[in-house]
Amino acid sequence: MQLEQSTLTTHVAEPPVTGKRETFFYDNAIVSNFAIATIIWGVVGMLGGLYVAFELVFPKVLNVGPWFNFGRLRPLHTNAVIFAFVGNGIFMGYYYSIQRLLKSRMWSDKLSKIHFWGWQAIIVAAAITLPLGITTSKEYAELEWPIDIAITVIWVIFGWNMFATILKRRERHLYVAVWFYIATFITVAVLHVVNSIEIPVSFFKSYPVYAGVQDALVQWWYGHNAVAFFLTTPYLGLMYYFMPKAANRPVYSYKLSIIHFWALIFLYIWAGPHHLLYTALPNWAQSLGIVFSFMLIFPSWGGMINGLLTLRGAWDKVRDDVILKFMVVAVTAYGMATFEGPMLSLKTINAVSHFTDWTIAHVHVGGLGWNGMLTFGILYWLIPRIFKTELYSKKLANFHFWIATLGILFWVIPMYWAGFMQSFMWKQFTPSGQLKYQFLETVTFMKPFYAVRGFGGLLFVTGAIVMMYNLFKTIAKGKIVANEQAEAPALVGAYTRHKGEHWHRWIERKPTPLFIATLIVILIGGAVEMIPTFMIKSNVPTIASVKPYTPLELQGRDIYVREGCYLCHSQMVRPFRSETERYGEYSKAGEFIYDHPFQWGSKRTGPDLAREGTGNLKKSNAWHFNHLDDPQSISTGSVMPAYSFLIDDVLDTTTTAAKIRAMQKLGVPYPAGYDKTANQDLVKQADGIAVDLKANGIKVKSDKEIIAVIAYLQRLGTDVTKNKVVVENK
């Protein structure tokens, strides 16, 4: 160790720094706070995942409606693991590493504290509002507008403190990890603000300003880059700091890390449309997404190789050092996920994988493998250091490693298998040209796979709970060094370039040009994708027969959003024979112009509903009533939760006027003053459905929520069938 340290400090190319040597203290208390939050929220988020996984195995027992139904809990799980577990994990590693990389305490302890408590308050707000059905229905951006504003404020505080610290630093050069943190701050800010532009209807309800295709494009530009700039770039920053620290040797190639950084942030931002292949999104935008997604493999693998080769000459340590084991699995999972991602962006593969459990397996290789295992490795490295003690039990840490690794395998293998099977079953025809399987058959076929996946999840969560015990025991036997003493010379005066210095060194020293360069790089991709879609009329051909929703349908649609139906039901028929046979005419961009928000979905645990009100798919009002009340009584083996509470709950019509006004503001052509009379139409339509239900032996008052949902489901797809003019997607 001593030997290595001396070699590390040998090659100093800079002119000597003449600043006075200063003593200062690193703030470890904030690191410890975020670490504890990471551990607790990690276990909570994973338990949430386990619960929703088993909801698909035991739907009747576990879907305790309405609060614990799959549609409401699934966003809670995704938000908890992304923003609570990984989010706190980012900040834990960030506060530890940035202070040491800049040789400076954080600029303001107060801002650090506000950041910590603000972030936890946002998580608690999410944990309360999502089970209550308060959601925007935009995946990983489900939180409603007041929480969106809170996120913006807290994010700015995090960035403000970061930049102020960078400005008062004692180390002139910014290490590559700091670049990744800067890129994370800037891009997440841009993504969050652009995707959250919405018109509030009430304190808990808003409509996005975008509709249909545009909303989908913005959402998946956000969704994809949330993966890129929340789950990836900050973790790469952590990798570039903690992996060299754990292995006790510098990163394999610093040059490669620079290429990794610039290529990654440039390419990622373009790749969003690969979530929308074969949809009604304009073809040129799809092609753009494919090309850039494919190219992403190069920087991603550059980064993975850089991480793994950092262990050069230290592979013998991997046998004994559990921290390195966690990190090796994490980086390998990163490599696997980033190889698979570009492959899934190819149209031929996407045609098979999209809407199936394959996608779910893919994200969990990243989530459990990359984010999970790297976080665990960092926690085991960091906690003993800031509490100045040894880890409570090495044996338990090793047990955690093996059970987590096994858990990942048990999790993803059945889900890959399930994904292939789903797709093949959906697409299989009999020799006479009929679809071979009913959709329901494909659902019941999945149950054993879901059960094994649940078992894998159980193993992974068990590991996390063991880690919690181990680390809390470590914390209990140690004592935190809340303020860790350090020494470094101050930076003095203006820096003079030395002869032959490269121009990029200037950017590495100056945070502001780096900030601006990063911003420009990420804005190019977003702008090229979005501006034409927003500006060019021909991208969204209008269809004359597409009309705004009636007030009752609009209310029903909002209940559909509230209950998270989009999480299992897509509304997007792709132009494949297997889909047009099953669901009807493929979806057109012009069909969605009044859809604030779009409801295309990303997964088909249940069938597509885009044409639910038309052709062979049309069912009676009574069928919908009974199906919503008790899905299994109509579709044996269905995994859908029961929505019997919709029969008891009265539809809140006091919001109708505000909703109509908001829609008018967004350009939906309701007649002027319609907000005042909309409820009359609503009551009339609801009465009609109630009368029809009565004629079929179902007594229900017309003011119940279920009536609105039925009205919405019966409307789906009907506009296009009225129109005989063929409209093509471009």
Added chain:
Amino acid sequence: MFKFIKQYAETIKGIDIYPIISLFIFLLFFIVVLWYVKKMDKTSVEKLSNLPFDAEDDNSYANTI
């Protein structure tokens, strides 16, 4: 203002050239980054890659596991 821009953008012909232009922008960008990295001075690269290490680092708990 927005309307003014929109009016003109709507009349752009051959908007499909966008992806091709984008690809070229990236290639150019990538070549510049490659060129810069190639030109980097070896000793400074070594100094930079050693930034996470500090002589005063407390490693008394290193390799405890």
